[in-house]
Amino acid sequence: MSTAEETAGGETQAWGEVTPDAARRLLVAAVEAFAERGYHATTTRDIAGRAGMSPAALYIHYKTKEELLHRISRIGHEKALEILRTASRREGTASERLADAVGSFVRWHAGGRTTARVVQYELDSLGPDARAEILALRRQCDAEVRGIIEDGIASGEFDVLDVKGTTLAVLSLCIDVARWFSLEGRWTPDEIGALYADLVLRMVGAAK
Amino acid sequence: MSTAEETAGGETQAWGEVTPDAARRLLVAAVEAFAERGYHATTTRDIAGRAGMSPAALYIHYKTKEELLHRISRIGHEKALEILRTASRREGTASERLADAVGSFVRWHAGGRTTARVVQYELDSLGPDARAEILALRRQCDAEVRGIIEDGIASGEFDVLDVKGTTLAVLSLCIDVARWFSLEGRWTPDEIGALYADLVLRMVGAAK
Missing domain, CATH: 1.10.357.10 (Tetracycline Repressor, domain 2)
Known part of the structure; x- marks a missing residue:
């Protein structure tokens, strides 16, 4: 399921309360990864990669998956x-x-x-x-x-x-x-x- | 979800058509593993292990996950x-x-x-x-x-x-x-x- 499709469905808007922007991008990336491959098959490295960030940058915002x-x-x-x-x-x-x-x-x-x-x-x-x-x-x-x-x-x-x-x-x-x-x-x-x-x-x- | 719980629900009976017994055991193990961890997080090694069999024994019955x-x-x-x-x-x-x-x-x-x-x-x-x-x-x-x-x-x-x-x-x-x-x-x-x-x-x- 593409990001464009989700945006069309009004999904992205729902994360407006998540700040800063990097934390929101990671959250959106996590939703996509979990939906596509399941929670257990997704690593924090996958999520950081989807958000265009490093695993170290992810840990600033979220301690665990x-x-x-x-x-x-x-x-x-x-x-x-x-x-x-x-x-x-x-x-x-x-x-x-x-x-x-x-x-x-x-x-x-x-x-x-x-x-x-x-x-x-x-x-x-x-x-x-x-x-x-x-x-x-x-x-x-x-x-x-x-x-x-x-x-x-x-x-x-x-x-x-x-x-x-x-x-x-x-x-x-x-x-x-x-x-x-x-x-x-x-x-x-x-x-x-x-x-x-x-x-x-x-x-x-x-x-x- | 335990095997006992499933059996109580009549699940095991549904696989009676799968023969031989080893193929059926592998199928039941796969259902449990997929339900617990998701398809993508499950390996054929996990499935064989749950069924008490070797990965090589699995490949006799199923070529892929x-x-x-x-x-x-x-x-x-x-x-x-x-x-x-x-x-x-x-x-x-x-x-x-x-x-x-x-x-x-x-x-x-x-x-x-x-x-x-x-x-x-x-x-x-x-x-x-x-x-x-x-x-x-x-x-x-x-x-x-x-x-x-x-x-x-x-x-x-x-x-x-x-x-x-x-x-x-x-x-x-x-x-x-x-x-x-x-x-x-x-x-x-x-x-x-x-x-x-x-x-x-x-x-x-x-x-x-």
Whole structure:
């Protein structure tokens, strides 16, 4: 997957908070390398080389390869949480907020699929402390979606048999967009976002 | 992920068609190694070592590491197709057949999640010919599910806006079970199969 493709998907923008520039370049290089070859097959030398830097220059910014993965995963999960929280806390009915959450989350996974794949598939490569921190962020993401579904049940908009299971399925459907999106090419991220918002409203039995 | 855990999930049974025994042991070792460290970080020496064999013994059965991945992927996809085809071609209404397809496919992804992860996430590691063959099997899987949905529309059981998009979403939801299943532990494969069958019938607007 090329850098140009990622930039088109809006990925590069997401790393704006990483400074200085050298630290950001290394992070982007690490995402590409992990996505292409996997975390375990990537060395810090590979990452430095992709960023046009020396291994010594890398160690100024990141002590270990795991620190890079941890930082990528934390930024990715914080962004995911921000997207879901924004949709959850906006004005509107539960149906509108759920459609917004799903549409935004899907567009983000389609556009930023390289990062999303690294973040989702290399979770087991994190050490125990980093993993615990990321799992806490994931529980917060889950709580935002569950909150919208519970609001919709309370207001009589939704008809749901298993709130926890349905929450999990909604998030799972959105996350898996990162796996298949580049394989297809039949839809734009916006089209998939709209399709999935409709499918999820059906899953929660939203009154039409 | 331990071998015992996989066996509990029914994974080992799936390789019964691989003979002789040494070839099967090597295949199981390859699945475990690829799932744990990724395809690119795994050497044929690692695989032979896990199987308690020498690298020379491995080469009697598999000429390259890619041949192992190709064989794993082909067997996995043929099994997926068989599951979907069986559900698609049984007697019953479209709703019953779709619920059966989703339930079986989910149980298989939950139970055989290690293999499913390798098969799903290492698709880009296959060479062009192997990849083309696997993509053809994936299109057949897609066609089985699409066929049930089209039958349900024709019979008036289902109300679907986008048949291709809904087919993709149904398969995606089932496949992603392999990613999250071992992280949770709240549900059995049967429970997830039943929950997902209900959610998918809602997605296709099945009349109750």
